[in-house]
Amino acid sequence: MIKKVKLEGIPLTEGHSGLYLEVEGKTIKKGLYFALVPVRGFETLLLGKEATSAPTITSRICGLCQITHSIASAKAIEDACNIEVPKEAEVLREVLGLTVRIYNNLLHQITVSEDLFPNKKEQLSFIRQVQKVRKFTGGVLESIGGEIIHSPNVVIGGIRETLPEAVKEGILREAEEVKGELLDSFKTFKEALNSLWKRLGLREDFGSHSLKFFATDKFYCGEEKPSLKDFKFIPPQKLLTEDLKSRASNLFPLYKGEEVETGPRARKALFENYKPKGGVKELHILRGEENIEALNRIIELLEKNTFEGELWNREKPTSDGEKLGIGVHEAPRGTNLHYAKVDKLGKIAYYKIVVPTEINFFAVGRALEGEEAELSELIVRAYDPCIVCSAH
DSSP, X not given: OEEEEEEEOOTTSBXXXXXXXXXXXXXXXXXXXXXXXXXXXXXXXXXXXXXXXXXXXXXXXXXXXXXXHHHHHHHHHHHHHTOOOOHHHHHHHHHHHHHHHXXXXXXXXXXXXXXXXXXXXXXXXHHHHXXXXXXXXXXXXXXXXXXXXXXXXXXXXXXXXXXOHHHHHXXXXXXXXXXXXXXXXXXXXXXXXXXXXXXXXXXXXXXXXXXXXXXXXXXXXXXXXXXXXXXXXXXXXXXXXXXXXXXOOOOEEEETTBOEEESHXXXXXXXXXXXXXXXXXXXXXXXXXXXXXXXHHHHHHHHHOOBOSOOBOOOOXXXXXXOOEEEEEEETTEEEEEEEEEOTTSBEEEEEEEOHHHHHHHHHHHHHXXXXXXXXXXHHHHTOOBHHHHTO
């Protein structure tokens, strides 16, 4: 007999969300994951605003994914208005994006440490070590972005402020110093993850699915710009039942007609010929590996470039109101997409946002199917969902 289960407020995740499960015995036959936060209406809010304000406004969608929205937004406006960005500014944007990737991923490790460490002293020791690295990333965000949370330095046309050589060298010194902390904390994280799997008797492929992957680049954004026409958005009323039809606040995107997964595993599979083993344990590990790769990439980019010249093309953004600009950024949770049209007065005529957590709602649902209902929250948490972003 199929039993319908509704869970609200999934703990140890960002934002209020819910699960709809159809369960037979102990096994999930159908799973749907959805947002239960209010829609803020950023896409409508932006209409008629000066195009130059888009990175500032969209960064307020979330306090975790702020830089990724600023970058994707700036790139969408620049694409719509044919504005060229100085090469060094794009490099600094990549550094900022990678820094936020580490900053976010480590916060996720802190959040799920509640599951991993039964011993509270061990948990606190792990958190203290992780916070040392997050303190470094916060300093980088402040030095390059202008603020830790909502960066004022990501602007249409580039980066507002230069990066003095002395500041850059200081960042590089700190990066080398925290690398050991990052490696040690990741080792501890993996050991705790293995212990959790052993303790609960979980399969290595627990929470697996057979969906395809979606990503544009390993670190920043690829040359490919996914067309908005490739997405179809299914409203919650088509999928959910009863009161959830009106309470769920996200759309469910299909890419080229298919459910897909985006994020660390997608990037690894599409750009490193990695053969996924499947399951959410793998997702945790790949996210941790991305932290190390991101830090090495930050060091490489800063060592190879100087940023004391002009980093800001101050050309006024204007267009014909018809050309659709596409902005892409590989955010911590996956591919973040902004689409924009700008009129001849420099006002925003159209805006659409597609965020990684939106894309991954289907992936979470598929990963739940075939698993025990009482373990469903472990699967959800592994995707590090940013629910606030999904209901922008």
